[in-house]
Amino acid sequence: MSDAYIALADGRVLEARARAPGRTRGELVFTTAYTGYEESLTDPSYAEQILTFSYPLIGNYGVRTERFESESVQPRAAIARELTDDVADWLAGEGVPAVDHVDTREIVTTVREEGAMACGIAAGPDATPEDAVDEMEACKPMSDHVDIGAQVSVAEPTVHEGGGDVDVALLDCGAKGSIISSLTDRGADVHVLPYDATPEDVAAVEPDVLFVSNGPGDPENFVAAQNVVDEFAGELPLAGICLGQQVITSALGGSTEKMAFGHRGVNQPVKDLRTDKVVMTTQNHGYTVDDTGPLEVTQVNVNDDTVEGLDSEELDVITRQYHPEANPGPHDSLGFFDEVLDLASSSRRVAAD
Numbered sequence: 001m002s003d004a005y006i007a008l009a010d011g012r013v014l015e016a017r018a019r020a021p022g023r024t025r026g027e028l029v030f031t032t033a034y035t036g037y038e039e040s041l042t043d044p045s046y047a048e049q050i051l052t053f054s055y056p057l058i059g060n061y062g063v064r065t066e067r068f069e070s071e072s073v074q075p076r077a078a079i080a081r082e083l084t085d086d087v088a089d090w091l092a093g094e095g096v097p098a099v100d101h102v103d104t105r106e107i108v109t110t111v112r113e114e115g116a117m118a119c120g121i122a123a124g125p126d127a128t129p130e131d132a133v134d135e136m137e138a139c140k141p142m143s144d145h146v147d148i149g150a151q152v153s154v155a156e157p158t159v160h161e162g163g164g165d166v167d168v169a170l171l172d173c174g175a176k177g178s179i180i181s182s183l184t185d186r187g188a189d190v191h192v193l194p195y196d197a198t199p200e201d202v203a204a205v206e207p208d209v210l211f212v213s214n215g216p217g218d219p220e221n222f223v224a225a226q227n228v229v230d231e232f233a234g235e236l237p238l239a240g241i242c243l244g245q246q247v248i249t250s251a252l253g254g255s256t257e258k259m260a261f262g263h264r265g266v267n268q269p270v271k272d273l274r275t276d277k278v279v280m281t282t283q284n285h286g287y288t289v290d291d292t293g294p295l296e297v298t299q300v301n302v303n304d305d306t307v308e309g310l311d312s313e314e315l316d317v318i319t320r321q322y323h324p325e326a327n328p329g330p331h332d333s334l335g336f337f338d339e340v341l342d343l344a345s346s347s348r349r350v351a352a353d
C-alpha cells in the first residue's frame with residue numbers, strides 16, 4: 001500500500017513512496033539536471049515550488065554542505081524516481097517532504113503538456129489522497145506570493161570581501177552563494193543588501209556596479225528592486241542574473257511573461273549573436289523577458305529563441321537569463337563575471353565614449 005500521494009491540478013492523484021514525511025503544496029516543476037541535486041535543492045529560486053527530478057537516481061554521490069547554494073532546502077518538496085538514503089535523510093531532517101517510486105516520466109510529460117501547475121503532497125504513515133488534494137487546492141498561483149523576496153533574502157546587509165578595488169552592491173532577491181563567491185574570487189568586495197533595500201541603502205555602500213541576483217517567483221513582485229534599478233540606471237553600471245535580468249528589464253520599461261513550464265537543467269544551449277558561438281548553460285526559470293525595452297538582445301536560447309542575454313553600451317547594462325556561476329553545470333559562461341567587473345572599472349564606458 002502507498003504511503004504518499006501527489007495531487008495534480010488536472011485532477012489526478014499519483015501514488016508514491018514516502019521518503020521524508022509531511023504535507024505541503026507548491027508549483028510543480030521539473031529539472032533535467034543529472035547532477036547537482038544539492039545545488040538545486042538549496043537554490044532559493046525554487047522557493048514555493050515542488051521539484052521533480054527527471055533523472056531517475058538522485059543522491060548517488062552523497063550530500064556535502066560545501067556544495068550548498070544557501071543554508072536551507074528551498075523547494076517545498078522533492079520528487080524522484082529513486083532517492084538515496086543520504087538525500088532522503090537530509091530532507092527529512094530539514095522537514096521537507098520527499099517522495100519516490102513514482103513514474104517521474106509521466107509527471108514531466110504532464111508538466112510539458114499542461115504547464116507548471118498547482119500540486120499537493122501528503123507523505124507518511126497517515127497520509128491520504130484527500131490530504132494531498134486539500135494541499136493542492138490551497139496552492140496559490142506563483143504571482144500571488146507578492147512578498148516572496150522576504151522568505152529568501154538576507155535580513156541585514158552583509159559584506160563579503162574579495163580584497164580588490166571593485167565594490168559590488170548585490171541586491172539579494174534570493175542569491176545563490178556561488179554568485180557571491182564568483183565575484184569575490186575575482187577580487188570584488190560584495191555588499192549584499194536586502195531585496196527591499198532603498199536607493200539610499202545602495203548609495204551608502206558607494207558601489208561601482210549594481211548587481212541584481214536571481215530569485216524566486218514573479219519578477220513583477222520585486223517592486224523595491226525595480227525602483228532601485230530605475231534610480232541608478234545611467235548612473236551606475238547594472239548587471240543581473242536570471243530574476244536580475246527580468247527585474248532590470250522591467251525597471252527600464254520592458255516586460256516579462258510566464259513561460260508554460262520554463263527551463264530547468266544543465267544543458268540549455270545558448271547562442272551569442274555577436275560571435276555565433278553556442279555554449280551550454282545551467283538554467284532555472286519560469287518567467288522570461290518579453291519586451292526588452294531599451295536593451296539589445298545579445299544571446300538567445302537555441303531551443304526556443306527566448307532572450308538569454310541583454311546589453312546596453314549606453315546604459316552600461318549586462319544581464320543573463322541563465323546561471324553563469326554554473327553550480328551545478330558547465331563552466332562555459334564563467335567569463336560573464338569578468339565582463340561585469342570590467343564594466344565596473346569603467347573600461348567599457350571609456351570604450352563607448
Ligand SMILES: NC(=O)CC[C@H](N)C(=O)O
Pocket residue numbers: 045213214215216217218219241242243244284285286287288
Ligand atoms: N533563477 C531565477 O532567478 C528565477 C527567476 C524567476 N523566479 C523565474 O522563475 O523566472
